Amino acid sequence: MSDLIKKSASELAALIAEKEVSSREVTQAHLDQISQTDSLIHAFLHVDSEGALTQAEMADKNQNSTKSPLHGVPLALKDVLAQKGIPTTCGSRILEGWRPPYDATVVTKLKDAGVVILGKTNMDEFAMGSSTENSAYGPTRNPWDTDRIPGGSGGGSAAALAAFQAPLAIGTDTGGSIRQPAAVTGTVGVKPTYGGVSRYGLVAFSSSLDQAGPCARTVLDTALLHQVIAGHDPKDATSINAPVPDVVAAAQRADVKGMKIGVVKELSGEGYEKGVAERFAESLAILESQGAEIIEVSCPNFTFALGAYYLIAPSEASSNLARFDAMRYGLRIGDDGTKSAEEVMSFTRDAGFGDEVKRRIILGTYALSAGYYDAFYGSAQKVRTLITRDFAAAYSKVDVLVSPTTPTVAFKIGEKSNDPVAMYLSDVATIPVNLAGVASMSLPAGLSEGLPVGFQIIAPAMKDDRLYLVGGALERELNAKWNGPLTHQIPDLVLR
Amino acid sequence: MALTYEEVVAKYEPSLGLEVHVELNTQTKMFCGCATEFGAAPNTQTCPVCLGMPGALPVVNEKAIESTIRIGLALNCAITPKSRFARKNYFYPDMPKNFQISQYDEPICTNGYLDVEVETDEGSKTFRIEIERVHMEEDTGKSLHVGGATGRIHGAEYSLLDYNRAGIPLVEIVTKVVSGTGKYALKLRRHM
Numbered sequence: 082m083s084d085l086i087k088k089s090a091s092e093l094a095a096l097i098a099e100k101e102v103s104s105r106e107v108t109q110a111h112l113d114q115i116s117q118t119d120s121l122i123h124a125f126l127h128v129d130s131e132g133a134l135t136q137a138e139m140a141d142k143n144q145n146s147t148k149s150p151l152h153g154v155p156l157a158l159k160d161v162l163a164q165k166g167i168p169t170t171c172g173s174r175i176l177e178g179w180r181p182p183y184d185a186t187v188v189t190k191l192k193d194a195g196v197v198i199l200g201k202t203n204m205d206e207f208a209m210g211s212s213t214e215n216s217a218y219g220p221t222r223n224p225w226d227t228d229r230i231p232g233g234s235g236g237g238s239a240a241a242l243a244a245f246q247a248p249l250a251i252g253t254d255t256g257g258s259i260r261q262p263a264a265v266t267g268t269v270g271v272k273p274t275y276g277g278v279s280r281y282g283l284v285a286f287s288s289s290l291d292q293a294g295p296c297a298r299t300v301l302d303t304a305l306l307h308q309v310i311a312g313h314d315p316k317d318a319t320s321i322n323a324p325v326p327d328v329v330a331a332a333q334r335a336d337v338k339g340m341k342i343g344v345v346k347e348l349s350g351e352g353y354e355k356g357v358a359e360r361f362a363e364s365l366a367i368l369e370s371q372g373a374e375i376i377e378v379s380c381p382n383f384t385f386a387l388g389a390y391y392l393i394a395p396s397e398a399s400s401n402l403a404r405f406d407a408m409r410y411g412l413r414i415g416d417d418g419t420k421s422a423e424e425v426m427s428f429t430r431d432a433g434f435g436d437e438v439k440r441r442i443i444l445g446t447y448a449l450s451a452g453y454y455d456a457f458y459g460s461a462q463k464v465r466t467l468i469t470r471d472f473a474a475a476y477s478k479v480d481v482l483v484s485p486t487t488p489t490v491a492f493k494i495g496e497k498s499n500d501p502v503a504m505y506l507s508d509v510a511t512i513p514v515n516l517a518g519v520a521s522m523s524l525p526a527g528l529s530e531g532l533p534v535g536f537q538i539i540a541p542a543m544k545d546d547r548l549y550l551v552g553g554a555l556e557r558e559l560n561a562k563w564n565g566p567l568t569h570q571i572p573d574l575v576l577r
Numbered sequence: 578m579a580l581t582y583e584e585v586v587a588k589y590e591p592s593l594g595l596e597v598h599v600e601l602n603t604q605t606k607m608f609c610g611c612a613t614e615f616g617a618a619p620n621t622q623t624c625p626v627c628l629g630m631p632g633a634l635p636v637v638n639e640k641a642i643e644s645t646i647r648i649g650l651a652l653n654c655a656i657t658p659k660s661r662f663a664r665k666n667y668f669y670p671d672m673p674k675n676f677q678i679s680q681y682d683e684p685i686c687t688n689g690y691l692d693v694e695v696e697t698d699e700g701s702k703t704f705r706i707e708i709e710r711v712h713m714e715e716d717t718g719k720s721l722h723v724g725g726a727t728g729r730i731h732g733a734e735y736s737l738l739d740y741n742r743a744g745i746p747l748v749e750i751v752t753k754v755v756s757g758t759g760k761y762a763l764k765l766r767r768h769m
């Protein structure tokens with residue numbers, strides 16, 4: 082194993098900038114790690130070795146003409162983002178064989194910044210799930226314990242970081258799909274403010290909730306990636322036309338002195354494991370010792386968030402996923418010259434979508450149907466307004482809110498796959514954030530019985546920099562306590 | 578007993594409302610930068626947005642909104658300060674996303690009128706046509722169903738699809754019912 086792969090993205094970028102090492106060497110080291118470990122972990126659905134090495138060589142050539150802080154550093158891209166010419170499946174059979182004719186704006190920004198894209202990472206089909214078990218291409222394993230899930234839907238991106246296959250990754254977060262995998266793999270993930278990062282080229286699941294964001298092993302790396310991908314995009318009408326908060330400066334300052342930190346009363350107690358609650362309490366004590374004031378706040382409507390989410394997200398999905406009809410791209414079943422277009426659509430959707438996707442399409446179609454719209458989708462949108470008001474009231478008293486990211490540590494593969502509601506509860510603490518469109522980070526808070534626990538920070542919309550002030554401070558103190566980042570405690574993979 | 582056509586016409590006065598579709602002559606489509614030139618070779622004026630490719634997003638054409646507002650002003654409508662697009666969900670191959678971006682409960686223009694003078698049997702007469710709403714939507718692609726008896730998709734041997742028209746801005750003008758106009762509907766529409 083090359084020692085390059087254990088380095089952070091900012092360390093690698095510095096080495097590349099100083100010509101101590103080439104981007105090609107760094108990229109090759111990560112490709113080697115992928116080829117050695119991914120038969121076990123299965124973080125990737127597609128590895129673009131040739132393309133990555135070409136990008137790396139280009140980065141080496143352009144070394145002198147760039148100011149990008151991540152120039153030449155490799156990255157793993159969640160398979161929900163379109164990359165020109167590279168298979169993009171969203172973890173679904175229905176998109177088998179589709180190679181997008183265009184780049185997502187996030188991908189364009191990464192390429193412009195000289196970031197090297199290693200390949201596409203595994204995910205729950207169309208980002209619907211909390212374990213990556215809903216991928217049509219088989220589950221991803223958690224490098225901390227390969228019998229356990231790496232979270233979802235972005236389990237591939239999180240596992241790639243924890244398996245040292247990539248120092249950076251892109252995730253997307255509709256109800257927790259960046260933060261929950263970060264929590265259970267001991268990595269860092271940020272869901273930026275809704276509209277902070279362009280959604281152009283992100284295959285839509287729930288358009289009013291979806292948000293792409295940065296994932297890495299350190300808070301600073303996450304900030305550097307955040308800075309690269311954020312900003313206004315004329316191709317996304319919901320993207321925010323305002324300066325991006327200086328998240329890198331915030332991560333470097335890492336200071337909570339005088340900050341008011343609110344603990345959300347509703348995101349604790351029953352259902353939260355003892356080890357999770359303990360690590361959370363320890364993190365709070367650290368922040369207090371760093372000069373923050375800890376205040377308990379109540380957000381009473383958060384208890385309705387899960388219910389509202391499971392009406393809004395499936396409703397939007399039922400419409401967004403209508404385009405997968407075998408007519409223009411992807412899978413086509415039953416086209417033998419005797420079937421009607423309608424039959425081919427129906428056969429293809431039956432064979433191409435997995436159970437969870439079908440469950441949500443049916444639920445969403447029902448909730449949107451004539452006569453039910455107001456009762457279901459309409460009511461859920463009202464709950465959403467109430468949750469947004471809870472956040473506004475809380476932020477009149479505190480600068481950020483905090484909670485455990487997930488109620489439990491990583492569960493075993495197969496443990497919850499037959500119990501959708503138990504699975505949905507994995508996201509109970511992350512979903513309110515998406516409903517209100519605010520910004521949030523998960524970072525490691527320590528271990529419970531050998532498995533990572535996540536600490537969630539929630540900042541008001543457009544105040545993403547506060548995540549990094551708090552996250553940076555907590556990470557510094559915890560790393561001092563652990564003699565290095567938590568990811569250095571990941572057991573060596575036992576390759577089978 | 579059922580009435581004959583002649584009896585129906587003699588007994589009732591037909592009163593009609595019109596729904597007039599106006600294709601705008603913008604340079605580019607409703608939600609993307611594709612050209613709108615008529616008669617181009619099939620599927621040459623398309624992009625990921627108007628083909629409904631996964632991940633693509635619509636961005637509204639400012640000129641099209643402006644034209645719709647002008648139409649609304651010409652029709653003495655109230656112009657809403659806040660408007661909203663809605664998805665009309667149905668499956669049909671000429672519509673790449675399987676929903677049409679249209680307007681439902683918050684159209685751009687409402688409650689207008691147009692005074693139209695037409696020649697009637699009793700000489701020149703002015704009708705006030707009340708306008709219920711003027712809204713925007715995207716046009717669908719063009720489909721040609723080959724084989725089969727009806728020219729419809731059912732029973733066709735195969736279908737040809739041209740997405741050049743998909744996403745061209747369409748304005749829909751909806752009138753209220755105008756009584757006594759049945760006979761002159763065509764003339765009224767021409768005046769509009």
